[in-house]
Amino acid sequence: MGEPDLATASDATLVVAIARWRQDALAEAYRRHAGAVFALARRLLADATLAEEVVQEVFVRLWDAPDRFDPDRGSLRSFLLANCHGRSVDLVRSERSRRAREEREHRARAESGYDIEHEVEDLVVADEVKGALAALPPEERRAIELAYFGGHTYREVAALLAAPEGTVKSRIRAGLRRMQRSLIESGIAGKP
Amino acid sequence: MSRSRTHDELAELLGAYALDAVDDTDGEREAVRLHLLDCARCRAEVAQHREVAALLAHTGEPAPAAVWDRITAAIEGEAPPAPQPLLRAVRPSPAPRPRWWSRPLMGAAAAAIVVIAALGWLAFDANRRLDDLEGDRGVAAAMADALRDPASTVVDLEGDVSARAVLDDGTGYLAAADLPAAPDGRTYQLWGATGGELVSLGVLGRDPADVVAFEAGDVDALALSVEDGPQVQPLGPQVAIGEV
Numbered sequence: 001m002g003e004p005d006l007a008t009a010s011d012a013t014l015v016v017a018i019a020r021w022r023q024d025a026l027a028e029a030y031r032r033h034a035g036a037v038f039a040l041a042r043r044l045l046a047d048a049t050l051a052e053e054v055v056q057e058v059f060v061r062l063w064d065a066p067d068r069f070d071p072d073r074g075s076l077r078s079f080l081l082a083n084c085h086g087r088s089v090d091l092v093r094s095e096r097s098r099r100a101r102e103e104r105e106h107r108a109r110a111e112s113g114y115d116i117e118h119e120v121e122d123l124v125v126a127d128e129v130k131g132a133l134a135a136l137p138p139e140e141r142r143a144i145e146l147a148y149f150g151g152h153t154y155r156e157v158a159a160l161l162a163a164p165e166g167t168v169k170s171r172i173r174a175g176l177r178r179m180q181r182s183l184i185e186s187g188i189a190g191k192p
Numbered sequence: 193m194s195r196s197r198t199h200d201e202l203a204e205l206l207g208a209y210a211l212d213a214v215d216d217t218d219g220e221r222e223a224v225r226l227h228l229l230d231c232a233r234c235r236a237e238v239a240q241h242r243e244v245a246a247l248l249a250h251t252g253e254p255a256p257a258a259v260w261d262r263i264t265a266a267i268e269g270e271a272p273p274a275p276q277p278l279l280r281a282v283r284p285s286p287a288p289r290p291r292w293w294s295r296p297l298m299g300a301a302a303a304a305i306v307v308i309a310a311l312g313w314l315a316f317d318a319n320r321r322l323d324d325l326e327g328d329r330g331v332a333a334a335m336a337d338a339l340r341d342p343a344s345t346v347v348d349l350e351g352d353v354s355a356r357a358v359l360d361d362g363t364g365y366l367a368a369a370d371l372p373a374a375p376d377g378r379t380y381q382l383w384g385a386t387g388g389e390l391v392s393l394g395v396l397g398r399d400p401a402d403v404v405a406f407e408a409g410d411v412d413a414l415a416l417s418v419e420d421g422p423q424v425q426p427l428g429p430q431v432a433i434g435e436v
Contacts, residue, residue: 035256040249060266060267064267078243082242089212129247133248148211148245152213154213154214155217169207172207179244189247
């Protein structure tokens, strides 16, 4: 049967190939997802060089430990983005990025909302996600934005929003659930 | 430090946990992590939250080219491979052009340009570069051939840096050996102007190989800029330009 065609391979197939030391499989994973990983890291870190380092770490980690990815648990993209997000947040919470982040926070508060960058590849998805986010009750949306894109802990979010910590926890959880329902409805997210 | 939490107390944290918004104050993050090892339902919930978060992060930026070099270096434990395969031309989306492009050389305003799917947008073909280690010698030889061909056109790019290119039957070669390394985190990018339309001819990386090949098409001019990462339109400073 020969080797799988990497360009159309599923996440699971790709990662199995990576586990078998196929560098071209890693390259295909890079081609598909490095852009999103880089964009997320850069948004969190406000620093392209640092963001590049995170991209490198995420993909080297994928190469070194492909067994960490469980296709039943979610997509390869969300796996890579979760790694990226975790790593970026660690950096964000160190002194190096703190100033850049606070500057951005000032600007972010002045704006009415935030913009999901134009997704050339899939405008429909970006539109639906943007819509689902905008449709959230504002306090749920703000909590999610500050936590995910601001890299803040929920306690910091509570301080920023002058809300009780318990309230922030449940807003984040409820907001994510609400978005999930809306995205399942519009066919963007798969049913759990 | 270790106080026992109810399942509900832990479950309340799952949304924040999935967004990396739980730190280890009071051992909270560790408590959730340990709980997840035992509780499939909570694991599933965290996975779902992470899928939603991944969609939030959904953007169409192209992958940064320079980083791939460092990845392959890290996993191979040696210097990044030198070869540059044929760079793929891409078309930028309609957008205002930077001021340094509005010279008489560039002609009239660009016509409507088709935006191509960002998925295919990598200015170098990562698959080929990894497998084709013969490419380097081949490309240099091809450039030498092109220089000897009387039908080819030599283009000297001048500016902050200089480089010589030769265009031969739609294929271009750029002698990039003398280009100084770009600043950290930056990359060279090659542009072609076709009647006022701007096309990226490819990304050369921070420290370009000796010779790079590209699809020249029918360009009027070639230019080099220095960018933070692959771009669809020039954002960084132009460092060299030459008319065909």
